[in-house]
């Protein structure tokens with residue numbers, strides 16, 4: 001019996017699978033995947049040699065539901081047939097109440113919102129328990145997601161905000177990265193050099209935030225010389241309303257998460 005059956009090996013499922021495999025969850029008795037798309041099954045098997053990837057459930061202690069919100073009912077039925085006593089769902093917006101209604105009575109449900117940097121062990125996840133899930137079940141979910149990054153515990157009502165911030169957040173950062181690279185090219189840099197500098201700048205800024213514990217405004221002030229280049233650049237960003245655009249982006253994504261749940 002597998003310890004964990006991942007249902008859905010798409011972009012988020014594979015990010016979690018890849019992170020778990022890298023963290024040592026490689027053996028068949030630990031991890032199995034069920035994926036309905038044959039081409040995805042081939043891709044997963046090629047990317048993770050030895051991983052058990054099939055088109056139907058295998059008996060499992062627990063299931064990780066990583067399908068689109070509209071496919072959650074089918075995935076829950078599958079988790080029930082696999083005999084999973086614990087179900088961890090990452091489907092945006094889908095509430096623990098909806099999941100519990102689709103699962104055998106008494107199934108311990110934990111709803112989570114991870115993000116794709118889990119693939120490289122730098123994921124950010126939040127988790128919330130359903131009615132039948134106790135502290136042990138939350139600890140279990142935190143251990144699974146903790147293998148691929150950081151985990152915070154929140155009331156379920158806050159998971160839509162988490163989705164808008166860190167679930168969707170990598171996409172906002174990638175958009176910023178695209179713009180930075182194009183801006184370097186616009187100003188005469190070769191694209192490979194511009195990409196290398198942009199990526200390392202994002203990595204370095206994130207590391208400073210994480211490792212110094214300083215407020216972002218303090219770190220920003222340290223870059224901003226009086227009358228200098230950064231002040232000129234920041235003025236352009238503020239004039240373009242970047243701060244308000246970020247507030248709107250997170251709020252729009254959180255609202256969409258609420259709609260998906262409804």
Ligand SMILES: NC(=O)C1=CN([C@@H]2O[C@H](COP(=O)(O)OP(=O)(O)OC[C@H]3O[C@@H](n4cnc5c(N)ncnc54)[C@H](O)[C@@H]3O)[C@@H](O)[C@H]2O)C=CC1
Pocket residue numbers: 007008009010011012013034035036037040066067068069071074075078090091092093113114115116167168
């Ligand atoms: N992509 C992301 O950054 C994040 C996604 N999520 C959530 O993860 C879930 C999956 O999203 P993605 O991976 O982006 O979608 P995706 O479409 O890439 O992956 C879903 C996979 O599930 C498979 N599938 C569908 N029904 C199935 C079934 N009954 N049994 C087995 N496999 C089945 C599909 O063939 C597909 O490969 C969604 O609910 C989304 O809200 C959560 C956090 C971040």
Ligand SMILES: O=C(O)[C@@H]1CCC=N1
Pocket residue numbers: 092163167168
């Ligand atoms: O775009 C989505 O709906 C999913 C949920 C969070 C990130 N991707």
